[in-house]
Structure formats: C-alpha cells, structure tokens
Amino acid sequence: MNKYAIIVAGGSGSRMKSDLPKQFIEIGGYPVLMHTLIRFKEADPSIELILVLPEIQIKFWEDLCEKHDFAVAHQLVKGGKTRFQSGKNGLAAIRKDGIVAIHDGVRPFVSPEIIRESFVVAAAKGTAVVSVPSKDSVRVDGHAIDRESVRLIQTPQTFQVSIIKKAFQSPELSTFTDDASVAEHAGFEINLIEGSYENIKITTPEDLEWAEIILKRNA
Numbered sequence: 001m002n003k004y005a006i007i008v009a010g011g012s013g014s015r016m017k018s019d020l021p022k023q024f025i026e027i028g029g030y031p032v033l034m035h036t037l038i039r040f041k042e043a044d045p046s047i048e049l050i051l052v053l054p055e056i057q058i059k060f061w062e063d064l065c066e067k068h069d070f071a072v073a074h075q076l077v078k079g080g081k082t083r084f085q086s087g088k089n090g091l092a093a094i095r096k097d098g099i100v101a102i103h104d105g106v107r108p109f110v111s112p113e114i115i116r117e118s119f120v121v122a123a124a125k126g127t128a129v130v131s132v133p134s135k136d137s138v139r140v141d142g143h144a145i146d147r148e149s150v151r152l153i154q155t156p157q158t159f160q161v162s163i164i165k166k167a168f169q170s171p172e173l174s175t176f177t178d179d180a181s182v183a184e185h186a187g188f189e190i191n192l193i194e195g196s197y198e199n200i201k202i203t204t205p206e207d208l209e210w211a212e213i214i215l216k217r218n219a
C-alpha cells in the first residue's frame with residue numbers, strides 16, 4: 001500500500017506576528033517543520049513526504065535543510081492562497097492510489113503512534129480524523145451545549161487517496177476549515193480517532209513557549 005503525507009505549510013502565519021514565518025522558527029534548535037517531518041519518518045519510513053510551502057519560501061527552506069544537514073527526503077510543492085488550495089496542490093503531486101495523511105506543518109508534536117493509527121483506520125474505513133474532547137464548557141450562540149458532544153479536531157486527517165481527491169474536486173467553500181470538512185461535504189463519512197493534547201498547533205506567540213516545554217518534557 002502506498003503511503004503519503006502532505007505537510008501543509010503554505011500559510012502566512014499572521015497570528016504569530018513574527019517576521020520569520022512560524023514554520024521556520026527554531027524550537028530546541030531546529031525549525032518547527034523539521035520536527036514535524038521527522039515525526040512522520042519515525043512513524044513509518046515508507047511514508048512519502050510532500051511538503052507544501054509558499055513558492056517564495058522554497059529557497060529559504062532548502063538553505064535551512066543544508067544548514068541543519070536535514071536528511072529526511074521530501075518532495076516540495078508550491079502552496080496556494082488558502083489551506084484548501086495548498087492541500088489541493090499537494091494532492092496533485094500524488095499519482096497512485098493509497099493512503100494519504102494531511103497534516104499541519106505547525107503541529108510538530110503529533111506522536112508516531114497516532115500517525116500509524118490514522119493510516120490503519122483510513123485503510124479500513126476510508127477516513128480517519130484525529131480529535132480530542134473539550135476540557136472547557138462550550139456555548140454556541142450564547143447557549144450552553146453538552147460538551148460530551150463536542151470534539152476538537154486536529155491533524156493528521158488521513159484518507160484513501162481516491163476519496164480525498166474526489167472530495168477536492170468540489171469548488172472551495174468558506175466553511176472548509178480542514179480536509180475533513182471537504183470530505184464530509186462530498187458525502188464521505190468522517191471517522192474520528194483519539195488525538196492528544198500535546199499535538200498543539202503553533203498559532204500564536206505563547207504556543208512557542210508551550211512548544212519548548214513539550215520538547216523538554218519529551219527529551
């Protein structure tokens with residue numbers, strides 16, 4: 001079975017408010033993106049890695065790889081204006097059937113076990129989307145709802161290639177905040193699997209402090 005991971009890192013990182021795009025900020029001495037790619041190689045060395053980056057950042061990334069002697073093989077693909085378009089560009093680089101995990105480049109602490117589980121479930125059921133329960137109470141439009149019914153969605157979001165390629169043929173909608181919403185819109189059932197609170201998305205400056213803490217805890 002062919003296995004792929006599309007690591008989307010084509011965003012602008014506006015909420016981080018940093019001159020250096022957040023995917024390149026160093027944690028534990030290495031750029032965030034290198035940690036993420038290594039997690040996938042650790043999960044399964046046969047996974048083919050596809051890294052989606054803004055075109056303008058590709059040379060910078062290649063220089064970083066040289067500087068850090070980064071030897072994890074990966075294919076580079078140009079990003080798009082939105083996460084949907086970046087994902088679609090990544091998918092276009094896959095020519096064979098198999099299973100593909102789509103993962104935020106800025107989630108460097110996904111565990112190899114969760115990655116492997118997502119491939120197993122997607123192979124059996126077509127889709128596997130990582131999620132955690134909400135630890136906080138939740139209100140929608142001002143009204144309390146049963147938080148047991150809430151799941152917070154993470155990545156990887158893993159699919160049979162044929163399913164997710166078909167789903168991405170839909171015109172883009174503003175409600176597509178992730179790949180699962182694209183697949184669901186196309187009529188596919190979404191299977192949730194258990195994630196981890198450590199699998200944070202580095203989004204705002206304080207997340208970098210959490211990242212250093214998680215790294216030290218795992219050292």
Ligand SMILES: Nc1ccn([C@@H]2O[C@H](COP(=O)(O)OP(=O)(O)OP(=O)(O)O)[C@@H](O)[C@H]2O)c(=O)n1
Pocket residue numbers: 008009010011012013014015016052079080081082083084086087103104105106107201202203
């Ligand atoms: N056009 C885009 C937009 C986002 N992403 C990726 O999708 C992931 C999740 O997005 P987010 O954390 O929102 O990243 P940014 O869009 O870069 O951040 P912001 O929303 O703060 O600008 C990131 O790895 C980001 O690089 C992408 O590949 N292409």
Ligand SMILES: C[C@](O)(CO)[C@H](O)COP(=O)(O)O
Pocket residue numbers: 083104153154155177178179201203
């Ligand atoms: C894909 C995602 O990480 C799942 O939680 C999330 O939807 C990305 O949202 P963002 O606004 O692009 O950070």
